[in-house]
Amino acid sequence: MAQDYYALLGVGRDASNDELKKAYRKLARQLHPDVNDAPDAADRFKEVTSAYEVLSDPQKRSVYDRGGDPMAAGGAGGGFGQGFSFDDIMDAFFGQGGGSRGGPRSRVQRGQDALLRLSVDLAEAAFGVTREIKVDTAVRCETCQGSGGAEGSEPVTCSTCHGHGDVQHVQRTPLGQVRTSRPCPTCHGFGTVIPDPCDECNGDGRVRSRRTVSVSVPAGVDQGTRIQMAGEGEVGPGGGPPGDLYLEINVARHPVFVRKGDQLRCQVTVPMTAAALGVHVELPTLEADVTDDPAAAVFGLDISAGTQSGELLTVKGQGVPRLRGVGRGDLVVEVVVETPTHLDDEQRELLARLAELRDEQKPLAEVSESHRNGVFDRIRGAFR
Template sequence: MAEKDYYETLGVARDADDAAIKRAFRQMSKKYHPDINHEPGAEQKFKEINEAYQVLSDPQKRAAYDQYGSADGPQGFGGGQGFGGQGFGGQGFSSQGFGGFDDIFSQFFGGGGGGQAPNAPRQGADLQYRMDLTFTEAIFGKKTKISYDRDAVCHTCGGSGAKPGTSPVTCSKCHGSGYIQVQRNTPLGAMMSREVCDVCHGTGKEIKDKCVDCHGTGHQKERHTIDVTVPAGVEDGQQMRLREAGEAGQNGGPYGDLFIVFRVAESAKYKRDGSTIYLSLSISFAQAALGDAIKVDTVHGPVELKIPAGTQTDSKFRLRGKGAPRLQGAGTGDQIVTVTVKTPKSLNQKQKDALMAFAAASGEDVTPHEGSLFDKVRDAFKK
């Protein structure tokens, strides 16, 4: 039994075809993608969905999973260690001698028990691209172009691998099946096994006149440039998926996907947590005591903030709609302004007199501290 039920993860039957598996993956990935769903556990659920799809969408991995409960094939025997791992009687049991469980199975039954045909279309590999954004670019988004290297379908031969004007022909060794029968002598006698054809490498086709640009592979390296729209409100570490912008597929299969991972620079002025932006601001004692209307910076431009009389240090004020946009058009967050009341480090005589009068009016008996002995001696020499 498999430790993970990939069919249950995607919500499909065990006999579901490729179209049903792909459709289920798309529906569930949209629901749980971290860029869309910020609920606890959504990111882990998305990873499980992606893992299940990577196995069930690959016929070879799916066949191994259906048979052994693992996409990697047999992992053990009777609860013990795997044949290809740390020992059969304390020693490795791999490519030396019999060659592992898959080969033994193939020798007895003439094949690996199913799996993807080597000439079947296969999707290309996914790629990852890191995009650096400023604090402001992440909040408001932007349109840009990016360039990266990828494996693409050969533009000269269209992916056939054959010289223009010619076409691949049916393989003379496997007659188009992609497989050949091979006889091996084993301790149990001569055994027949089915292997991928060593002439056409499983494609079932031979290329007599190879393309001069791709040398028969059907692929060539290219510098690919695409337009990218960065959505407003992205955060550091989030990623965006661009379908079929990755590596070219095999045997006419689709391109893989490109994952753009965002790295957002910090701001010297603001702090951000999701859609909420934080700003620290200093105000004077008079502003805190008497109240005031002041200009406050936001990422959307300056706004007026009313400071009520009697405001204490560390008081917080909310500016609604002045934060970062939420992804998928779910509105805009707020900005939280935290004020700190400044205490002046030096006062002129009028300021001292005013504060003494304030203290007297408040019924306080204040004895001003006039500085250190060193300060008094220094001032005496100045006279």
């Protein structure tokens, strides 16, 4: 024997397969040409690979220990790449080969998350609401309690992969034998098969069912807000733990109020005379949609004398409760002054008399910059 394979790997002659593999991984990481630029690294890498190829094969190792030529016994010729497993190179750098060496996968797996859309009114989004909703999801099969087998039936070891969950495929290439691993087609990677599946779930451990879920929508949610309900999603295969249920909020349009963040906005239209003289008006609150208390259904708003059309009045604390904060936003009211269009003779005379008293029979028009965006431009100006 020209070389001592045990000495090359740094192990004793009684080394186990695990010790051989551990030693080879360590040396391969050190000597591989991609990570070691020493002039002799490639040759030494080939030597330790050949040593591992021989000693990891029981038949070749036996021939070698008796002083024979293991390469001739194996019928593979000699040298690097003539029969070593590609998995061993993968082991050296990634800790596992190209195959699935973690063993068979469990039949019990976590279920998928589910997403539903829930429509609520503006007042329900603002103040919160509790709803009972119907959910169609996978639930645990009560017949087999999630096991997937009929009563008295137990999973048995797969005869194809012998419980490993995967099968090995060896292919000869110009670089030697390349071994790959794929999930077993018989047991689908579980390592066991159910000989007598449950008639209710057909071996899956779960069935589709409609159930009722109570949903608490917190105060202050907005369009697109997602509520997470842990453990209310799909039950997993094999009766595994359920995923989560997510509810995406859709807020319906309100006939009076428009929401902008934690603000509410609305318009109030008053006659020209009321705007000129000032007036107290009562407006509906958003609470009117969810309460029977008359006192909470309206609030009073004072419009000062001389208020112009388009002016914005802010009412503190009449907006939307803050979802992740304290208190409520404000209500912004736009005053729209209505100019009369149909006048009888007496009304026309009164207005003409007023114009005469104010010396406005021939008023001069004042030209100023146009408000291109109308109401929203004025709102932005008010907050600036």
